[in-house]
Amino acid sequence: MLQGVTRIGPYEWEVPIGFVPDMRVPGRFFLSDRLAETLEPGAIQQLANVATMPGIVKNSLAMPDIHWGYGFPIGGVAAFGMEEGVISPGGVGFDINCGVRILTTPLSAADLVRKRELIEALFSAVPTGVGAKSTLRLDQNELLGMLKGGSKWAVEHGFGIEEDFLHCEEQGSMEGADPEAVSQKARQRGMPQSGTLGAGNHFLEIQLVEEVYDPAAATAYGISEGQICIMIHCGSRGLGHQVCTDHLRILEGATRKYGITLPDRQLACAPLPSPEGRAYFGAMAAAANYAWANRQVIMHMTREVFARMYSIAYEDMHLVYDVAHNVAKFEEHTVEGRRMRVCVHRKGATRAFGPGSPDLPPAYREAGQPVIIPGSMGTPSYLLHGTAVAMERTFGSTCHGAGRVMSRTKAKKMLSGHEIKEALGKKGILVRAHHNGAIADEAPEVYKPSDEVVRVVHEAGISRRVARFTPLGVIKG
Amino acid sequence: MPVAMSFEELEHTADVRLRVKAGSLESLFSEAARALMVVMYGSAEPGSMHRRIEVQGADTVSLMHAFLSEVLFISEVEEMVVSGADIRLSEGRLEGELTGEPFSPARHRSGMEVKGISLSGLSVSRDNHTYILEVIFDV
Numbered sequence: 250m251l252q253g254v255t256r257i258g259p260y261e262w263e264v265p266i267g268f269v270p271d272m273r274v275p276g277r278f279f280l281s282d283r284l285a286e287t288l289e290p291g292a293i294q295q296l297a298n299v300a301t302m303p304g305i306v307k308n309s310l311a312m313p314d315i316h317w318g319y320g321f322p323i324g325g326v327a328a329f330g331m332e333e334g335v336i337s338p339g340g341v342g343f344d345i346n347c348g349v350r351i352l353t354t355p356l357s358a359a360d361l362v363r364k365r366e367l368i369e370a371l372f373s374a375v376p377t378g379v380g381a382k383s384t385l386r387l388d389q390n391e392l393l394g395m396l397k398g399g400s401k402w403a404v405e406h407g408f409g410i411e412e413d414f415l416h417c418e419e420q421g422s423m424e425g426a427d428p429e430a431v432s433q434k435a436r437q438r439g440m441p442q443s444g445t446l447g448a449g450n451h452f453l454e455i456q457l458v459e460e461v462y463d464p465a466a467a468t469a470y471g472i473s474e475g476q477i478c479i480m481i482h483c484g485s486r487g488l489g490h491q492v493c494t495d496h497l498r499i500l501e502g503a504t505r506k507y508g509i510t511l512p513d514r515q516l517a518c519a520p521l522p523s524p525e526g527r528a529y530f531g532a533m534a535a536a537a538n539y540a541w542a543n544r545q546v547i548m549h550m551t552r553e554v555f556a557r558m559y560s561i562a563y564e565d566m567h568l569v570y571d572v573a574h575n576v577a578k579f580e581e582h583t584v585e586g587r588r589m590r591v592c593v594h595r596k597g598a599t600r601a602f603g604p605g606s607p608d609l610p611p612a613y614r615e616a617g618q619p620v621i622i623p624g625s626m627g628t629p630s631y632l633l634h635g636t637a638v639a640m641e642r643t644f645g646s647t648c649h650g651a652g653r654v655m656s657r658t659k660a661k662k663m664l665s666g667h668e669i670k671e672a673l674g675k676k677g678i679l680v681r682a683h684h685n686g687a688i689a690d691e692a693p694e695v696y697k698p699s700d701e702v703v704r705v706v707h708e709a710g711i712s713r714r715v716a717r718f719t720p721l722g723v724i725k726g
Numbered sequence: 727m728p729v730a731m732s733f734e735e736l737e738h739t740a741d742v743r744l745r746v747k748a749g750s751l752e753s754l755f756s757e758a759a760r761a762l763m764v765v766m767y768g769s770a771e772p773g774s775m776h777r778r779i780e781v782q783g784a785d786t787v788s789l790m791h792a793f794l795s796e797v798l799f800i801s802e803v804e805e806m807v808v809s810g811a812d813i814r815l816s817e818g819r820l821e822g823e824l825t826g827e828p829f830s831p832a833r834h835r836s837g838m839e840v841k842g843i844s845l846s847g848l849s850v851s852r853d854n855h856t857y858i859l860e861v862i863f864d865v
Binding site: 318323447493497498501515657659726 | 788
């Protein structure tokens with residue numbers, strides 16, 4: 250482990266004040282010995298940098314999928330006080346409300362015939378990859394509806410059923426969205442990209458529920474062993490990316506204006522009550538809504554393909570839940586025995602609210618919030634539930650995925666997309682992408698093992714395993 | 727002897743980190759735009775498309791960030807693969823023209839989507855006659 254970092258539990262480490270100059274609070278991160286072997290010093294430096302930001306409360310945190318990002322580390326979580334705290338696009342990222350959802354089907358593995366045809370049908374129904382065009386023809390008014398209403402807008406426009414948005418974090422529609430703060434440029438990028446999956450690590454995957462660990466929670470979530478499910482991972486596309494770019498520039502000016510000193514320009518921020526801070530929040534919330542609507546539209550296309558190919562009812566495919574893993578939100582938490590409202594930034598981290606949280610749909614209140622952790626192409630994904638421990642330790646947060654260990658450059662040099670596709674095919678996993686480079690880039694070998702990341706959050710108690718899913722087929726951007 | 731424009735990829739686990747070199751500050755901007763396009767589309771060849779570009783920035787780093795962000799924007803909404811830029815720099819301001827070809831799904835799908843230009847790790851330096859840019863693209 251790095252010099253100056255102290256172990257404080259089997260899976261928990263502390264970065265003391267003074268690790269970098271001007272830290273206001275200590276850093277804390279969760280990691281096993283095995284994951285510590287691939288920890289990058291740059292990621293801990295970034296975790297410590299976040300601790301220097303004004304108004305940060307309790308700790309600068311990182312989840313076990315921590316890795317080197319820009320501004321915050323990936324896997325970073327930080328909460329800021331409402332009066333003295335700040336908001337920063339560097340704590341959310343370019344892909345605002347990049348997130349993931351799971352849809353159940355009434356099908357079992359034996360029912361999933363014509364799998365290659367299914368993958369091809371999904372690949373042609375859902376626009377994917379660089380330069381993909383939306384099949385929706387949105388006008389300015391409809392885009393405005395999307396920015397304000399999120400999933401709710403999509404359902405009202407025929408892209409789903411009412412229970413869908415009830416099963417999303419924030420009910421798929423974040424309050425405080427301010428479309429006025431979303432530039433024309435961002436709208437221009439967003440209009441032709443609504444309902445597209447995107448590229449990079451975004452995917453749509455057919456999965457099998459291989460094992461249930463927590464039958465009570467699984468029953469509450471409508472999950473059972475042997476069931477076929479679909480996982481959708483994407484974000485706010487060019488619209489969100491442009492919102493981040495635009496506001497980063499505005500907030501760089503604000504950082505100077507309010508006399509804030511920062512160790513990294515990407516951490517540019519403004520006080521939460523300032524006009525610049527409020528404008529970024531409003532634009533970010535609108536982009537988050539766009540992302541929720543986007544995932545809803547893609548889920549709708551998926552349901553239509555399944556309904557047609559397997560003669561099942563659209564309504565018999567249920568959305569378990571939809572979580573955001575790049576977002577800043579106002580939440581109430583207990584800090585040193587006192588309830589306080591804070592702005593929680595999660596960058597590559599998932600909200601994991603424990604049992605009893607009023608924000609959850611009534612059917613999930615006893616079990617806690619569903620937490621969805623996608624694996625990489627060849628490795629399992631997990632469904633977990635949020636816990637009281639997460640509420641106490643991590644502002645109700647947990648990991649978001651496996652986390653990369655190999656750079657894209659190295660992956661492309663070492664791995665052939667064609668060979669990976671064949672190897673996965675032999676395991677019964679069909680992969681469809683526009684080009685093989687996209688496959689090498691996201692191969693199982695480039696990620697930390699998802700089971701180890703999930704084991705750490707489970708053992709640390711910041712979320713608990715409910716079920717494991719194995720991949721059967723995937724379409725990639 | 728003039729310094730040839732070039733770029734190389736440096737190690738970065740999650741994103742794409744590049745070092746771009748050129749013999750003048752103006753050609754550094756041009757090569758940076760081409761490098762961004764090669765990352766996004768796999769190739770970027772000169773063509774018949776031309777677009778005006780104009781950005782502002784308080785210092786060279788801000789100007790580079792604004793310029794690359796604008797190239798990304800223009801490329802996406804104009805469906806243009808930029809191969810270079812003929813630009814003029816004056817106090818806090820850049821203006822000029824981008825050159826390139828139209829995006830073609832058949833030829834430009836072997837790259838990866840760039841979400842944004844990071845301010846973390848963005849630097850412009852000079853070593854004798856060589857201007858050097860280091861930049862991280864979020865992909």
